[in-house]
Every structure is written in C-alpha cells, then in structure tokens.
Amino acid sequence: MSLWLHRFTLLVTGATFVLIMAGALVTSNGAGLAAPDWPLSYGQVFPRMVGNLFYEHGHRMIATSVGMLTIILNIWLWKSEPRLWVRRLGLAALGTVIAQGLLGGLTVLLQLPLAVSTAHACLAQLFFCLMVSLSVLTSPGWSAPRPLLEDEGHPPLRYLCGAASVAVFLQLVIGATLRHSAAWDEHLPTSLLLAHLGGAFLVTLVLCGTVGTILSRHRGQPYLMRPAMLVGGLLLVQLGLGLAAYLVRLDSPGYPQPLNPMVSVTVAHVACGALVLATTILITLRALRILKGRRQFEVSNFKSEIQDKLIAEG
C-alpha cells in the first residue's frame, strides 16, 4: 500500500471540499447564470473574472482541476492498488465526477431548473463521500492489523452508523433543494424550511444515538471514539450555523445585493454539512472494519485459532 497514493487521495478529497465551498459561493451569490454559455465562459477559457463571474468561472476552474486529479488518481490506483474493489470504487468516483460536470453544464444551459441544480448539489456530496471513502481505504491505518470485536447490543452500531450516514445525506438533499428553490433575493419556501428543520431534528437524534452508543460500548477504542467526538462537535457547530443561516437569509431579499454575513454563513453551513457527512462515513467505515456480527465474529475467531495452532505446530 503506497503512502503517497494515500496522500494524493487526501489531496483530491481536500480539493473536492474546496470545490463544494466554491459551488456554495456560486449559489449564495446568485452567480449560477453569470456566464450563459458552457463549458467556456463568454466563449473564453480565461475571461475577465469580475463581478459574479469570479465565482462562476472560478468554480468551473476548480471543478476541472478536481476532474483532472480524479483521472490521475484512477491511473495511480490501477497501477498500484492491489484490491480490485478499491480500484472499482475509484472508477465509480471518476464516473460520478464526469456526471457531475455534465449536470453542472446542464444546469447552466437549462437556466437553473430546480431538479438539475439540486441533483448537481447532491451528486457533489456523493462524490465527496466516495473520495472520503477512498481516503479511508487507502490509509495505512485501514490495512494495519486490528483485533476484531463483536458488535454487541441492540441496535448494532454498524446499523446505527449506516442509518446516520443515510440520514445526514438525506438532510443534505433537503438542504440543497431548499437552497436552490429560491435565489438570494427571494424568500425561502416555508414547506422546505420545515422539512429541513425536521431533518435536522432527526439527524441530531440518530447522530446522538450513534455517538452515545460508541461512548457506552467502545469507550476504549480511539479508532471509533475520535471520529465520534469529532462528529458530535461538528453537529453542534452545524446546528448553530443552521440557525444563523436562517436568520441572515431572512433579511437577504431586502438588500440590493447578496451581502456578508449571509454569504459566509450559508457557505459555512454547506461546508460544515459536508464535513458532518464525511465524518459519519468515516465512522461507518471504521465500524464496519472492526465490528462484526456474532456469526462473523465466531468464524473469524475460529480462523484465528486454527492459524495460531498451525503456527504453533510449525
């Protein structure tokens, strides 16, 4: 397993996070249609990046870079990664980033239809999930030998983690729909606001349940405890940012242009949402790595015993 491959995967994941923030800046500034054409902007590769074109064309340039980096990552994976399924996960990431680019173009050419813009925002999070997963799977810590544990208790932690990942992703889908259903100078639709609020309640419930379970059952496992503490902290920050985003967004239609703090708070809310999802995925993968159901656990123990015996017998 190449340490440099892992570092490069982290670089692409970091670039994806920057790309998500750049996309959020486009939405918060109402810059999505600043360049009516695509893939070029005003027919140029490097137009004069003034006004909102700075955000829109900047987003396109970062996206292109992430696409290129994903291609390089795939070449690297196919050359040096021994696990076929990890290589295929890399291919899935490449397919997703290509689809994401096409959706980005489609949303510009079709003039921001809600469904396409929302799909673009959601696919970005999905791509980020894939990159986070690849970063975890290529890390030296993933391959290091670790004692397996039985996933005792009800509900099993692995299921809770899976539910938390799905809940956070669905909340991001509602959030993306909410953001794209009204421009900065329009009021947000009440029904979606309420749905997002309800989603926040559910996510809090599921994530607190997950963190609480880790605290009670695996307190001595820093492999799970550290990301659990991190996601708990991020959730608190995200809830605060959500309330702040609602309050600053409420006044936005009254101003002649998108202003700070509306732009910075809403972008921070999107970015922190992505981090909550990334950390939840990290916990889920780690839980799947070390926790096994009773039968799997017994089989794996049996295998270890036989291996030990064979070694002892020479």
Next chain:
Amino acid sequence: MFLKRTRFWVVLILIVSLLALGSSCRSDEDEDELTNDNTTDAPQGKPYVSKGNEGTIKGLASLTGDAPAPKPIDMNADPACASKNPNAVAEDVVVKDGKIEYVFVYVKEGQLADGQKVGGLSFPSPATPVVLDQDGCHYKPHVLGIQTNQKFQVKNSDPTAHNVNVQPKGNTAWNQSQPPNAPVIEKSFTRAETLIPIKCNQHPWMKAWVGVLKHPFFAVTKEDGSFEITGVPPGKYTVVAWHEKYGEKTAEVTVGDKATATADFAFASTATASAGGGSLEILPALDIPMLAHH
C-alpha cells in the same frame, strides 16, 4: 456484487438526469396554463377601431408611512462599474416627497362603452422598439412596459460585460451575454405577462421589470409619482398599480368621452409584495411569531 452496485449508481444518475430534464422542459400546455386568464392573455380578438373619443387615465402613486432610506450598492466587485457609477443606490424603492417612482400602472380588465371587453380586442404593436439600456451597471429604465410582439431592444453602454437574464413564466426565458460594444439584442414577447424580472447575474444588484400587455393602456410613474395613460376608449376599467416591493393596488375607473379619469394609489410602507399574480411568486418566510418580520 460491485459491478451490480456500479450499475445501480449509473442507472440512478441517468434517471435523476432524465427526470431533471423532463421537469425543466415545460410543455406548451404548461405555458398556456400560466397565462391563460381573461386579463392578460386573451386570444387575439377583433381589431380595435378608434372613434376619436378616447380619454385619459391619470393619477399619482404615493407612499404612506416612512420611506426607507436609499440602499447604497457596493460595485467594487467590478471596477468598471464602481468607477462609472460610484454613488449607486438601489432603485427598488424611489420615493420623493411621498410620491413613488417606478410603479407600473395598467388596465387589467374592463368593458368599453359599446359593451366590448378590452381583453377581447386586439391592438396593433407599435413599430418603435422599447429600449432597455445597461448604463453605469444599472438598468435604465428600472421598470418598463411593452406590448406583445413589440420589439424589445437591450443595449450595453458600459465598459464591462453583462448577461441579460430574462425569466418570464409564460414567455420564453433567455439568458444572453453582452460584452461592451456588442450589438443590440433584439427580442419580443409573444404573451401578455405582468411582470417579468430581468437580472444580470454578473452584477447581482442589477434588476429591471418589464410588463407585457396586449393593449397599450399602461404607464410607469415618473419621479413625482405621476402617470398618464392616454388613448383609452370610453368605458369602465379595473386599473392595477404594481410596485415590486409594496405589491398591487387596484382601482375602478370610468372613462368618459374625451374625458380624463383619475386613479390615485396609496401604498403602505409596511406592505410587502405577496405571492400570486404574474411572475411575483414570492413565498412567505417561515411564519414563527418570534422570528417573522412584520
């Protein structure tokens, strides 16, 4: 197993893309529904023949309560705008001595003295185009009216590029870039629609409104809040005054032979434009007493 999962995601992405495409491509039927009311999009009817006895509707638009202070615009994001228009302010509310500028006043419906409905008549489109200029990174004028099929020209007098983003509900939407010294963009609107927002996404403070009607009975209030609609056939009409922030007011007006009818409109400074009516679909914010704006 993995191949199956990959296939699942590919199919899911395709389905989402197709659904998105489907929802974004509005059918003609949908467009008909958007404007198919008896006030704005009635079918082409009998040509109106002037009898020489037309009158005038005139009046004033005023604001009761305190007028908000003009909101300054920060144009530093584009130095070309900032240098040409250093003291720009928003034009959503322009009030002078209690009178409001940029109120779009139009005949919504009514009946002529001879019994014909104004919506059932057709009026020729003027040959002169209506021009919207981008000057100092502002639209000039901020609110304008136009007849269906009349030429609509957009020009750029600025040393910077703009994108002209016209987002109607019943007409065809378009978004076109216009660099400095580019030729005039010429379009027209085929359907009546009040009111269509025009935006420049490059410079988000730039916004204009265009009211499209199939008849010529409309006007925009001047700096002193006054308006005048001339050439109105004698009859009884419902006149609407629309303001982008304060919403709509209506008045019933009777125009006599070669007479002048008066319709004054008073907007309250506490009012805000609400949902419904043309393109003005603004949904209310979450109505929680502690957080709501009153």
